[in-house]
Amino acid sequence: MRIASFDVDHLRLKSGLYVSRKDLVGSEVVTTFDLRMKRPYREDVMDTGSIHALEHICAAYMRNDPLWGDKIIYFGPMGCRTGFYLVVAGDLESEDILPLVERTFDFAGDFEGEIPGATPLECGYCVDMDLEGAKADATLYYNLLISAKKENFNYPKKRQRKSAPKSDKA
Ligand SMILES: [Zn+2]
Structure with a gap:
């Protein structure tokens, strides 16, 4: 298992779908994804009403998905309002979860009716x-995902100083 304790450079970061960490819980691996919808410091962050409705x-949607529903541990907003955290049971990569995230934001982009749990x-x-x-925010992110390139799935790391210990190697 790869422990991803990435030293992410948020100034070089693009929007995308990233593995931010993997944790061992008992004998099971749990993967945390960053659904980075807004490019930090280049795009406006989401309004609270938008990110809250999307949450x-x-x-x-994810908890009711027939394939992934029982593996979804947590989905919630980043405090900086540039995206969401998605915590999923399993040792996973961005490509594994991409179809679910695409389906979810496709669904959200066309959502009509009562927002679940809004009472x-x-x-x-x-x-x-x-x-x-x-x-609107869901549609922008969906469009990004369906045309995403490699750089939208791999976090840019900060340049390491030569004296720094390479602690992120498995
Ligand atoms: Zn709420």
């Missing part, structure tokens, strides 16, 4: 939801 729509009983601040913004 509800995408989490509900005061189920959510801490359900008035902050922007469905139109969510659909």
Whole structure:
């Protein structure tokens, strides 16, 4: 197993779908993906209403997916509002999860109707939801994924100083 403790350079980072870490939980590997929807410092971050609506729509979709639903441990927004974290059971790469993420954001981009869990009983601040913004952000990310290149799946690492120990080698 590769332990990905990447030293990511966010100034060189593009939007994409990245493995940010892998953790051993008992004898099982758990993979954390960064769904980086906005390019840091080059694009506006998502509005809170958009990212919040996407959190509800995408989490509900992924947890109900017949192939992946029971492997989804967590899906939630990055505090910087440039994307989402997706935590999945298994030792996985971006290519493994790409079809699910494409399906999810395709679904979210065309979503109509009641946002799942958007009631005061189920959510801490359900008035902050922007469905139109969510659909626009989902569509942008879907379009990026379907035309993604290698660089959208591999994090750019900071240049290491020669004296620095190479601790990221498995
Ligand atoms: Zn909520």
